[in-house]
Amino acid sequence: MFDKNLTVPILLLQAEAVERRLSGSHEKVQEVKTKIKILKSGYNGEKIINYQLGQIPHHKYHIFHDLRLPIGKAFFQIDALLLSPNILMNLEGKNHSGKITIEKNQMIQEAFDTRERFENPVSQANRHSLLLKYCMEINNVPKIFIDNLVVFSRPSSEIIISPGYKEAENKVCKSHDLIKKIEEIEGYNKKVWMNEQDILKLSDLLLKKHTPKRVDILKLFQILESDIITGVQCPLCLIAPMIYNRHKWVCPSCQCISKDAHIGAINDYFLINKPWFTNSEIRHFLNLPSPRAIAYLLSFLNLTRIGHTSDSVYHQPQLFP
Numbered sequence: 001m002f003d004k005n006l007t008v009p010i011l012l013l014q015a016e017a018v019e020r021r022l023s024g025s026h027e028k029v030q031e032v033k034t035k036i037k038i039l040k041s042g043y044n045g046e047k048i049i050n051y052q053l054g055q056i057p058h059h060k061y062h063i064f065h066d067l068r069l070p071i072g073k074a075f076f077q078i079d080a081l082l083l084s085p086n087i088l089m090n091l092e093g094k095n096h097s098g099k100i101t102i103e104k105n106q107m108i109q110e111a112f113d114t115r116e117r118f119e120n121p122v123s124q125a126n127r128h129s130l131l132l133k134y135c136m137e138i139n140n141v142p143k144i145f146i147d148n149l150v151v152f153s154r155p156s157s158e159i160i161i162s163p164g165y166k167e168a169e170n171k172v173c174k175s176h177d178l179i180k181k182i183e184e185i186e187g188y189n190k191k192v193w194m195n196e197q198d199i200l201k202l203s204d205l206l207l208k209k210h211t212p213k214r215v216d217i218l219k220l221f222q223i224l225e226s227d228i229i230t231g232v233q234c235p236l237c238l239i240a241p242m243i244y245n246r247h248k249w250v251c252p253s254c255q256c257i258s259k260d261a262h263i264g265a266i267n268d269y270f271l272i273n274k275p276w277f278t279n280s281e282i283r284h285f286l287n288l289p290s291p292r293a294i295a296y297l298l299s300f301l302n303l304t305r306i307g308h309t310s311d312s313v314y315h316q317p318q319l320f321p
Helices: 010-020 029-053 121-138 166-171 175-188 196-209 217-221 262-272 279-286 291-298
Strands: 002-004 062-071 074-083 088-094 099-103 106-111 114-118 146-152 158-161 172-174 243-245 248-250 276-278 304-306 313-315
Touching: 002 196, 010 029, 010 217, 010 262, 029 062, 029 074, 029 088, 029 175, 029 217, 062 121, 062 196, 074 121, 074 196, 088 121, 088 175, 121 146, 121 166, 146 166, 146 175, 158 172, 166 172, 172 175, 217 262, 262 279, 276 279, 279 291
Parallel strands: 002 062, 088 146, 099 158, 146 172
Antiparallel strands: 062 074, 074 088, 099 106, 106 114, 243 248, 276 313, 304 313
């Protein structure tokens, strides 16, 4: 069963929010679009792996997507993790296209008349498994056999493994062979290391230790806050700002009327700026002149409010529409 489901990467949502609120002539638009394309490609690869994992009988594994775990003062990322009484299996997902050559010290991608070198994904998966082992030792988790696989999700990619590189031959597979490969590894590891109580404790620990990474998206793209288009965007024509009148938003361009168009704008604020705001900050972003009007709109949202004065701070909920 999925203890941690696959979700859209926060960085992708942040980049899309920036794209929505940049002028089409802005010098960074193309850079933002390119980043979105790369992030979407990675996410699409994760969805393919998620589909394959969803076909495994629910009772066999506890499955976690996109865990970011602390080790010392740093963090390491695991694309997918499978937990059973017999094994803890780290899956390293790759969505590269073209011809992929895996050598002991590198991975080479040849596609669209380009040739790029990357870290050997087998070495990467081994390192993450070792860090996972250290993480469990630090938290006094009972020992369990740890293994890993590198999963290429793009069906059209050609995978070539350097002759004699047996470890890669055993650990690299295409997504359509993932279930078969998991069964093979499971067949070699029959020893029971954990009981159900141990597994539930480890699941709780992994979820508790998971620390999502939040990026300063404007700093990443070197975009000024003043370059971001403020106001509520029309859900139909995307023109901003809409005009607020008697608890409704009216688009001055297409005359679309909406009662909740501000929700998307508030979410954009959280993604682009920071996960909290004051009344005056969000009022400025939504282009609302009245503190009373913004207080009315916020009263219907699932926001955590700290304080009861004009200086109150509203925090982003864990899940926001």
